[in-house]
Amino acid sequence: MTQTPGPTAARRGRPRSAAVDRAVIDTVLRLLTEGTSFADLSMENVARQAGVGKATVYRRWPGKDALLLDVLAAVEAPPAEPAGHSLREDLIASIEAIRHRTLAKQENALLRNMLLHLHSSPELWQRYYETAIVPRRRTLARLLERGVAEGELRPEIAEDLELAMDMVAGPVLYRATIRPDLLQDDTLAERIVDWFLQGARPQDGKTPGPRYA
Amino acid sequence: MTQTPGPTAARRGRPRSAAVDRAVIDTVLRLLTEGTSFADLSMENVARQAGVGKATVYRRWPGKDALLLDVLAAVEAPPAEPAGHSLREDLIASIEAIRHRTLAKQENALLRNMLLHLHSSPELWQRYYETAIVPRRRTLARLLERGVAEGELRPEIAEDLELAMDMVAGPVLYRATIRPDLLQDDTLAERIVDWFLQGARPQDGKTPGPRYA
DNA sequence: ACGATACGAGACGGCACCGTATCGTTAATC
DNA sequence: GATTAACGATACGGTGCCGTCTCGTATCGT
Numbered sequence: 001m002t003q004t005p006g007p008t009a010a011r012r013g014r015p016r017s018a019a020v021d022r023a024v025i026d027t028v029l030r031l032l033t034e035g036t037s038f039a040d041l042s043m044e045n046v047a048r049q050a051g052v053g054k055a056t057v058y059r060r061w062p063g064k065d066a067l068l069l070d071v072l073a074a075v076e077a078p079p080a081e082p083a084g085h086s087l088r089e090d091l092i093a094s095i096e097a098i099r100h101r102t103l104a105k106q107e108n109a110l111l112r113n114m115l116l117h118l119h120s121s122p123e124l125w126q127r128y129y130e131t132a133i134v135p136r137r138r139t140l141a142r143l144l145e146r147g148v149a150e151g152e153l154r155p156e157i158a159e160d161l162e163l164a165m166d167m168v169a170g171p172v173l174y175r176a177t178i179r180p181d182l183l184q185d186d187t188l189a190e191r192i193v194d195w196f197l198q199g200a201r202p203q204d205g206k207t208p209g210p211r212y213a
Numbered sequence: 214m215t216q217t218p219g220p221t222a223a224r225r226g227r228p229r230s231a232a233v234d235r236a237v238i239d240t241v242l243r244l245l246t247e248g249t250s251f252a253d254l255s256m257e258n259v260a261r262q263a264g265v266g267k268a269t270v271y272r273r274w275p276g277k278d279a280l281l282l283d284v285l286a287a288v289e290a291p292p293a294e295p296a297g298h299s300l301r302e303d304l305i306a307s308i309e310a311i312r313h314r315t316l317a318k319q320e321n322a323l324l325r326n327m328l329l330h331l332h333s334s335p336e337l338w339q340r341y342y343e344t345a346i347v348p349r350r351r352t353l354a355r356l357l358e359r360g361v362a363e364g365e366l367r368p369e370i371a372e373d374l375e376l377a378m379d380m381v382a383g384p385v386l387y388r389a390t391i392r393p394d395l396l397q398d399d400t401l402a403e404r405i406v407d408w409f410l411q412g413a414r415p416q417d418g419k420t421p422g423p424r425y426a
Numbered sequence: 427a428c429g430a431t432a433c434g435a436g437a438c439g440g441c442a443c444c445g446t447a448t449c450g451t452t453a454a455t456c
Numbered sequence: 457g458a459t460t461a462a463c464g465a466t467a468c469g470g471t472g473c474c475g476t477c478t479c480g481t482a483t484c485g486t
Contacts, residue, residue: 013431014483020433035333039252044473053434058475115390116329120248133391160404162395163384167408171376171383177328177390178346182375191373195380199412226461227453233463257443266464271445 016060021070023050024057028071032109038068038117065124072127075110081139087147088193094140095172095189102176103183107132115177140165153200168196229273234283236263237270241284245322251281251330278337285340288323294352300360301406307353308385308402315389316396320345328390353378366413381409 027050031041043064047054061067078101084090101107114128144164147153157164171192175183240263244254256277260267274280291314297303314320327341357377360366370377384405388396 011431012429012485014433014485016432037252037329037333039250042473043475047434051434053432053436054474055435055476055478056433059432063475112329112331116250116325118325118391118393120250163401163404163408166384166387166392166395167405170385170387171379173387173391174379174383178331178386179379180331182379188376191376192380195376195412197412199408199410224461225455225459227455227463229462230453255443256445260464264464266462266466267444268446268465269463272462276445 020050020052020056021060023052024060024067025071025074026050028067029074029106032113033106035109038064038113041068043067065121068124069127072110072124072131075106075131078135087143087150087152088197090143091140091168091193091196092189094136094143095169095193098136098169098176099172099183099189102173103180108176108180111177137165140169147200151202154202157200164200167200168193233263233265233269234273236265237273237280238284238287239263241280242287242319245326246319248322251277251326254281256280278334281337282340285323285337285344288319288344291348300356300363300365301410303356304353304381304406304409305402307349307356308382308405311349311382312385312389312396312402315386316393321389321393324390350378353382360413364415366410367415370413377413380413381406 024046027046028041031046031049032038041064043057044054046067047057050057057067061070078097084093102111110128110132114125118125141161144153144157144161148155148158172183172188175188237259240259241254244259244262245251254277256270257267259280260270263270270280274283291310297306315324323341323345327338331338354374357366357370357374361368361371385396385401388401
């Protein structure tokens with residue numbers, strides 16, 4: 001997998017079984033979903049649970065980090081791309097997608113483990129970030145840019161798109177990580193987006209603006 | 214510590230050294246700050262680093278979890294309570310406090326470790342949540358309630374105070390956990406609060422409201 | 427058929443940590 | 457000064473994982 005010996009050259013002998021790769025990766029995902037942390041994952045136990053020889057695992061991956069790298073690559077990128085109706089509806093769909101994704105045990109387990117290793121394993125984090133976060137974020141960015149272009153959002157929003165994205169996605173992601181119990185609310189995405197838009201639309205006439213007491 | 218044998222009864226023999234408690238807890242905090250995760254912390258190494266006998270540690274705490282419980286209790290509750298000037302300024306100070314706290318390595322390490330064990334160690338999470346999160350949250354809640362009472366914020370905000378708090382604190386906490394690189398901006402708290410207030414103030418006249426395309 | 431390679435199973439030595447016990451020493455109370 | 461308990465140090469047996477290696481078997485190219 002990570003180190004296929006011959007490229008596409010006529011390889012001799014018995015070929016590697018693709019079923020083994022799947023079995024190992026599926027087992028890791030299952031264990032993570034069941035609450036095992038990265039640290040508690042052992043090559044030994046993974047091999048045992050997958051019904052696979054330990055040497056077979058080491059033949060494919062030199063160690064746990066390399067295996068985890070492939071596990072992250074295996075969680076498929078989301079199709080997403082709401083790109084449909086009104087800005088409001090698309091934003092709601094986008095936030096709702098985040099909410100649902102982080103409610104799923106597997107995604108949640110991956111996220112929490114990756115957050116712990118954000119600093120200690122930059123390579124792992126990089127892979128996770130680009131697989132799981134960047135696509136969603138790009139979708140959201142395009143939505144906001146379109147909103148600005150069509151005059152539905154204040155022009156200043158385009159100047160710091162990162163902040164705008166965090167203003168609308170931050171609340172749900174905060175709950176996803178710190179208060180998962182408050183994530184059940186089905187109307188959450190809608191209420192967040194409406195609130196966000198209230199401060200994001202062009203001001204008609206008298207702008208309230210920062211008022212000092 | 215967790216299990217002082219005699220209450221205040223005239224204890225015989227050599228008394229336990231308070232310096233040992235501090236040395237052990239300080240060592241744990243140091244190791245965590247240096248990047249060691251909860252899982253990688255071993256009683257053996259903690260004792261060694263603290264210059265303390267292993268049995269001495271076990272005399273105070275039955276295991277790692279009990280020790281960590283006391284470590285969490287040792288991070289002092291913040292005085293905070295801005296309670297000063299305008300609503301806007303108090304909100305900014307409150308958000309800015311969150312930003313600074315999560316920029317500190319020790320707080321950051323604790324937060325990340327706790328997030329991973331949110332589900333697996335509810336007792337630990339409980340302690341951390343009440344020590345580190347609840348006080349800040351209560352301050353923020355009082356601020357918003359006061360804002361509503363004085364007519365600076367829309368009355369509906371009082372109906373779901375949790376959501377309001379997450380709307381204003383979510384963005385910075387999102388960055389604290391997932392995008393620490395975007396947390397350096399000194400004007401961040403101010404911009405978030407102003408944006409938040411723009412959607413949180415009472416609407417004068419024509420309310421934009423949800424607009425469908 | 428035959429050589430090459432992957433397979434599951436598991437033995438191997440080594441290592442870090444677990445939690446307990448045993449030293450001689452130290453600092454309290456009686 | 458005798459008793460009592462905590463101290464640092466260190467040894468103890470036990471456990472789980474590491475990464476390598478060797479079996480006998482299965483599956484491919486030639």
